[in-house]
Amino acid sequence: MLDNWEHLLAGADLVSKLLDSTARVRVLTTSRARLGLAAEHLLDIDGLERPAGMKTAATSLEEYSAIKLFVQRARAIHPDFRLAPVVGDVATICELVAGMPLAIELAAAWVRTFSPAQIVAELGRNADILTSQLADVPSRHRSMRAVFDHSWRLLNADEQLVLRRVSVFRGRFDHDAARAVLGTAGPESAYALLATLSGLVDKSLLRSSAGRFALHELVRQYAAEQLQVDQQELALVCASHATYYADWLVECEYALRGAKRREALDAIGEELDNLRAGWDQLLLQGDARGLERLLHGLSAYYDARGLLQEAEARFTQAHKDLVAQGCDDRRLLALLQLRQGFFADRMGEYQRAETLLDTALSVLQELGDQASVAFALSTRGRVAEHKGAMEQAIALHNDSLILYQALGDRSGEASALHNLGSAYEGLHQYAAAAEYAERSLALRRTIGDLRGTAFSLNLLGIVREMQSDFALATGHYLESMTLFAAIGDTWAILLPLCNLGDVASSKGDWAAAGRYYREAMTIARDHWLLPQIMMMLVKIAQLRTRTGGGRRQLY
Numbered sequence: 001m002l003d004n005w006e007h008l009l010a011g012a013d014l015v016s017k018l019l020d021s022t023a024r025v026r027v028l029t030t031s032r033a034r035l036g037l038a039a040e041h042l043l044d045i046d047g048l049e050r051p052a053g054m055k056t057a058a059t060s061l062e063e064y065s066a067i068k069l070f071v072q073r074a075r076a077i078h079p080d081f082r083l084a085p086v087v088g089d090v091a092t093i094c095e096l097v098a099g100m101p102l103a104i105e106l107a108a109a110w111v112r113t114f115s116p117a118q119i120v121a122e123l124g125r126n127a128d129i130l131t132s133q134l135a136d137v138p139s140r141h142r143s144m145r146a147v148f149d150h151s152w153r154l155l156n157a158d159e160q161l162v163l164r165r166v167s168v169f170r171g172r173f174d175h176d177a178a179r180a181v182l183g184t185a186g187p188e189s190a191y192a193l194l195a196t197l198s199g200l201v202d203k204s205l206l207r208s209s210a211g212r213f214a215l216h217e218l219v220r221q222y223a224a225e226q227l228q229v230d231q232q233e234l235a236l237v238c239a240s241h242a243t244y245y246a247d248w249l250v251e252c253e254y255a256l257r258g259a260k261r262r263e264a265l266d267a268i269g270e271e272l273d274n275l276r277a278g279w280d281q282l283l284l285q286g287d288a289r290g291l292e293r294l295l296h297g298l299s300a301y302y303d304a305r306g307l308l309q310e311a312e313a314r315f316t317q318a319h320k321d322l323v324a325q326g327c328d329d330r331r332l333l334a335l336l337q338l339r340q341g342f343f344a345d346r347m348g349e350y351q352r353a354e355t356l357l358d359t360a361l362s363v364l365q366e367l368g369d370q371a372s373v374a375f376a377l378s379t380r381g382r383v384a385e386h387k388g389a390m391e392q393a394i395a396l397h398n399d400s401l402i403l404y405q406a407l408g409d410r411s412g413e414a415s416a417l418h419n420l421g422s423a424y425e426g427l428h429q430y431a432a433a434a435e436y437a438e439r440s441l442a443l444r445r446t447i448g449d450l451r452g453t454a455f456s457l458n459l460l461g462i463v464r465e466m467q468s469d470f471a472l473a474t475g476h477y478l479e480s481m482t483l484f485a486a487i488g489d490t491w492a493i494l495l496p497l498c499n500l501g502d503v504a505s506s507k508g509d510w511a512a513a514g515r516y517y518r519e520a521m522t523i524a525r526d527h528w529l530l531p532q533i534m535m536m537l538v539k540i541a542q543l544r545t546r547t548g549g550g551r552r553q554l555y
Contacts, residue, residue, distance in 0.1 A: 002029040012037055034202040047099020051091050061087050066094035066104060073108035081111055089116035096123045097130070098216050103144055106130040126225075127218045148222040151205060160226070161186045162196050163205060163215075165233075167223035168241045170273035172212040177274075180244035181237050239285065242278035246290050249275060249297035256300050257411065258448050262488035268301045276314075283318055288329040291318065299339050303346070304451075306491030306527030312343040331372075334363035338376050345383050348531040353383050374403035374412055378419060385423050386531075393423040411452065414443040418456050425463055434463045451492075454483035458496050470503050477503070494523040494532055501539065510547045517543065 002015070012035040015027055019039055029035060034042065048066035061067055062083060070090050074081040083090060093116060097103035109132055110119055122129040130144040155163065165181050166173065175194060187193040197213055200206040207214045215223065227234050248271070255264035268275070275298060282290040295315075302311035319336040327333065341356035361376040381396030397419040404412035421436030441456035461476030477496040484493045501516030517540050524532040 050094040050099045066099045069104050070108045073105045074111045078111045086116040089120050092120050103130050106132055126221055158187055158196050163200055163223045164226040165237050167220050167227055168237050170277045172214045174212050177244055181240045183240055238281045242281040245274050245278040246293040250293055253297050261450055265304055265488045283321055286325050288332045292332055304489045308343050308347050315339045330363055331367055334360040342379050350383050350387050370403055374400045381419055390423050390427045410447050411449055414440045414452055421459055430463050430466050437463055450487050454480045461499055465503055474503055491527045494520040513543055
């Protein structure tokens with residue numbers, strides 16, 4: 001048994017000779033790095049078992065070995081420590097330290113001074129809290145910093161360079177992204193970089209899966225400190241990281257409009273933490289061009305996945321920060337207000353949306369940005385429709401249609417046609433609504449706009465339902481719902497679901513209506529879509545009234 005062999009790797013040939021010279025000897029070695037021998041069989045040792053989510057009951061959480069160790073060490077110094085009131089924070093601590101026994105023990109040692117919630121907050125800042133003052137603990141185990149210092153000293157110059165530069169990533173990253181932040185520094189060839197990354201995996205400082213790499217958060221914090229020693233290098237790496245992800249997102253945007261939309265959304269979701277970090281860096285630099293390049297793709301992702309609050313908060317803060325920095329790029333500021341208005345409308349904040357959109361529209365018209373003006377008119381028309389001003393909505397949608405047609409923007413044209421159909425449906429002019437909805441649907445099918453197709457199908461279903469053609473309406477709703485699910489627009493599924501509930505209710509099938517409404521309400525709550533939540537509450541209340549108010553009849 002050879003323990004902690006990573007600092008004796010130069011003597012690995014001794015193990016090889018021992019194996020070659022004997023027939024029955026087996027060597028069990030613990031090490032943070034591979035010995036690099038042909039006879040070596042690797043077994044990666046992960047952290048202690050810990051809960052992946054917090055939907056498990058507290059009593060069940062106590063069965064995880066990581067939680068057990070924390071409680072054991074906490075009660076050794078604080079006998080009255082009770083897990084139940086703080087089980088969520090304890091589980092978070094165990095996850096933040098990846099179940100590492102030493103880190104769990106060091107974190108638990110602070111329960112006499114800090115609450116578990118405070119320990120979580122400290123871990124989010126840096127790993128220095130993971131220290132021990134116990135006299136009988138070996139120096140190498142008195143802090144996680146000592147552990148990382150030891151590992152850092154064992155790295156060669158290229159490995160140190162790569163590790164500190166990849167600390168800029170949030171979440172997982174691939175070889176191309178690593179090359180982008182390294183620039184001309186570090187390993188010269190793609191193969192050499194892969195070899196270095198693989199070496200860091202072998203030294204337990206990176207994790208690898210399916211061609212992508214990740215740092216544990218505590219390792220990332222330590223490596224980031226090494227990067228911050230040289231502020232010039234830090235600025236260069238952060239700028240390269242932001243530029244890479246801005247370029248990457250622009251390449252994704254085309255796929256968002258076609259058959260590969262779901263794959264593109266999933267890919268953006270995988271890189272979302274890096275995109276957020278890139279956005280923050282570009283904002284810090286006041287890089288108007290870079291922010292604009294991220295703006296559309298991020299907006300599309302936030303809209304598709306129902307992340308309305310994050311979108312509105314991010315774009316509002318960006319506008320505020322740029323103004324404070326003295327930014328004179330009126331177009332970017334207007335585009336940010338345009339997106340703020342779009343998401344404010346989606347959240348039901350119609351007056352705020354109207355003010356933001358009118359301000360942005362005025363600037364964009366003055367600057368002659370016709371494409372953005374067309375989108376602003378379209379969004380402003382939707383706000384008018386939501387406020388019940390249908391005639392104003394129709395006028396705005398007609399203006400946007402004329403602009404989109406002049407620009408040759410067929411996707412925008414289809415959207416304007418859809419919006420006109422929606423507004424005429426609101427006026428109960430179903431023949432006109434059907435005509436615009438069908439024109440929009442045909443154009444969207446022609447250009448391969450799957451998301452738009454799903455929305456147009458849903459609108460056409462509403463029109464047919466209002467014309468009492470329930471069979472045709474149901475077919476449109478089911479096709480719309482299937483398409484939304486296929487392309488990964490998680491929140492929009494609630495629209496045809498709700499409408500299917502309306503059809504069932506109109507036919508007197510209260511049980512089916514209740515099922516559709518409940519499912520739609522679950523989606524609305526999951527994404528915190530207030531207008532849809534209010535709509536579903538009204539529909540459920542109406543349904544209960546029709547069924548005599550009994551829960552059993554509804555559910």
